[in-house]
Amino acid sequence: MFACLFATGCLLLQTAFVPARAAEVRGPDLTWVGHLSGRDHQTYLEVPFLVPRGVERLTLEFSYSGKDQRTTLDLGLRDPVRFRGWSGGNKTRLVVEASDATPSYLSGPLPRGTWKLVIGVPNLRRGVTSDYTARVWFDRSGSDFPGFSSPSDRGAPGWYRGDLHAHTAHSDGSCMSSSGQRVPCPVFKTLQTAQLRKLDFIAITDHNAVSQNQALRELAPFFDTLLILPGREITTFQGHANVWGPTRDLEFQLGTKRAKTFNAILDQVHDAQGLVSINHPQLPSGEACMGCGWTAPTDWSKVDAIEVINGGSLAFQGAEGPMSGIPFWEHLLDRGYRITAVGGSDNHDPDLPVDRPGALGRPTTFVHAEALTQSALLDGIHRGRVFLDVAGLSAPVLEVKAVVGDQAVETGGTLLLRTGDLIHLTVSTAGLPPGAALSARGSALSLAAQRDWPAVSNPTEIVLPFEGTASWLRFDVRDSKGALILLGNPVYLRPAP
Numbered sequence: 416m417f418a419c420l421f422a423t424g425c426l427l428l429q430t431a432f433v434p435a436r437a438a439e440v441r442g443p444d445l446t447w448v449g450h451l452s453g454r455d456h457q458t459y460l461e462v463p464f465l466v467p468r469g470v471e472r473l474t475l476e477f478s479y480s481g482k483d484q485r486t487t488l489d490l491g492l493r494d495p496v497r498f499r500g501w502s503g504g505n506k507t508r509l510v511v512e513a514s515d516a517t518p519s520y521l522s523g524p525l526p527r528g529t530w531k532l533v534i535g536v537p538n539l540r541r542g543v544t545s546d547y548t549a550r551v552w553f554d555r556s557g558s559d560f561p562g563f564s565s566p567s568d569r570g571a572p573g574w575y576r577g578d579l580h581a582h583t584a585h586s587d588g589s590c591m592s593s594s595g596q597r598v599p600c601p602v603f604k605t606l607q608t609a610q611l612r613k614l615d616f617i618a619i620t621d622h623n624a625v626s627q628n629q630a631l632r633e634l635a636p637f638f639d640t641l642l643i644l645p646g647r648e649i650t651t652f653q654g655h656a657n658v659w660g661p662t663r664d665l666e667f668q669l670g671t672k673r674a675k676t677f678n679a680i681l682d683q684v685h686d687a688q689g690l691v692s693i694n695h696p697q698l699p700s701g702e703a704c705m706g707c708g709w710t711a712p713t714d715w716s717k718v719d720a721i722e723v724i725n726g727g728s729l730a731f732q733g734a735e736g737p738m739s740g741i742p743f744w745e746h747l748l749d750r751g752y753r754i755t756a757v758g759g760s761d762n763h764d765p766d767l768p769v770d771r772p773g774a775l776g777r778p779t780t781f782v783h784a785e786a787l788t789q790s791a792l793l794d795g796i797h798r799g800r801v802f803l804d805v806a807g808l809s810a811p812v813l814e815v816k817a818v819v820g821d822q823a824v825e826t827g828g829t830l831l832l833r834t835g836d837l838i839h840l841t842v843s844t845a846g847l848p849p850g851a852a853l854s855a856r857g858s859a860l861s862l863a864a865q866r867d868w869p870a871v872s873n874p875t876e877i878v879l880p881f882e883g884t885a886s887w888l889r890f891d892v893r894d895s896k897g898a899l900i901l902l903g904n905p906v907y908l909r910p911a912p
């Protein structure tokens with residue numbers, strides 16, 4: 416309990432600090448209830464409060480009564496060292512963390528010690544009173560907050576489409592300026608293009624940078640139909656990997672004491688509750704693309720995803736060309752790893768026309784999520800309920816359901832089986848071009864079964880026996896010429912213990 420130094424009738428409640436999933440779903444760590452009167456007109460109150468060690472994010476909400484009588488209260492913040500910002504009367508909620516802060520406030524480390532909430536009173540009439548409430552949440556983890564935005568009207572379970580890999584001025588993204596010069600491209604342009612292309616989510620994954628988060632924090636309220644995933648592309652001399660979720664500093668200097676192995680990088684991302692995707696693993700490393708191919712020794716059991724289709728590699732003979740990541744991924748599936756296939760445009764210019772490989776949203780990654788929120792989207796990727804659209808279709812669907820006895824799973828799920836069990840598969844599709852066909856792939860299939868179904872009936876019912884060894888099975892869709900247009904993730908088949 417802290418004394419409240421200035422405000423009349425101010426009460427400060429400080430509860431035990433408990434890390435939690437998200438500020439919005441738990442009670443605040445601190446609550447002030449204050450009472451002001453006309454005597455406080457044109458004064459400043461400084462309310463001290465203690466920020467514990469290890470806090471990575473501070474969220475503050477502020478409200479007060481008396482607006483109908485023209486009462487106006489302003490808001491600002493000081494940390495133990497410096498002035499952190501002043502939002503006057505223009506914000507009721509603010510976030511301050513290491514990589515970004517609500518506009519009006521400065522990002523940076525949150526030093527332990529006594530901070531001050533500064534309340535200005537520009538107007539409080541004589542004889543009028545005002546009650547105010549300030550609530551503060553502390554979070555330690557850089558990944559458990561709900562992202563820069565949570566589109567409020569997108570709370571339903573469903574398939575959401577997005578791009579998990581894009582660059583801006585905060586690394587090597589560029590576009591044409593007003594006078595026709597190629598310049599570092601502002602984050603705004605990428606979000607604007609994503610919105611125009613009707614993406615539901617986007618991750619800005621600049622190389623090893625987190626400075627883009629400040630721009631994203633500012634832009635998120637404007638692009639309020641887009642879920643913006645915090646991201647970065649960990650870029651090493653032995654390969655590139657996207658990280659989604661955390662905003663905190665992460666080590667990337669692989670081979671130094673900061674990150675002796677890539678496994679150490681994987682551990683720090685998971686400690687921050689983020690996901691890791693190995694990017695464009697089959698791009699050649701060399702002077703044309705330094706460190707682009709994947710050569711780092713890796714514990715694949717710790718890898719969440721592989722970017723099997725990258726916009727850059729698409730340009731070289733398509734999704735299944737010599738730089739495709741699909742064989743790389745399938746080889747790991749054959750070895751028993753469970754890793755989600757994702758796509759990423761790796762866009763470096765948001766003005767690139769949509770029909771070009773590497774345009775924003777090309778390829779598109781579809782994720783089935785319980786809602787369009789950061790945690791639900793990351794959970795959907797983790798569960799493997801994902802398919803990729805290579806062709807830029809307007810509303811494709813590719814759903815797989817697998818049933819054996821009382822077990823029923825969907826794409827990404829695992830069935831526990833005995834040899835000879837019959838697996839009943841239902842594959843549902845929609846939004847496909849004429850002549851499209853399902854194509855089954857997997858170690859679970861004999862060569863005879865590993866074939867295309869000549870036409871897509873909807874749904875397609877297939878029954879296959881389990882042959883006794885750990886395996887995987889997935890369905891893709893090909894166009895009438897045999898080119899891959901949708902790539903599915905597997906259902907995993909495992910012998911029952």
Ligand SMILES: [Zn+2]
Pocket residue numbers: 648655694695707
């Ligand atoms: Zn890369």
Ligand SMILES: [Zn+2]
Pocket residue numbers: 580581582648761
């Ligand atoms: Zn990239």
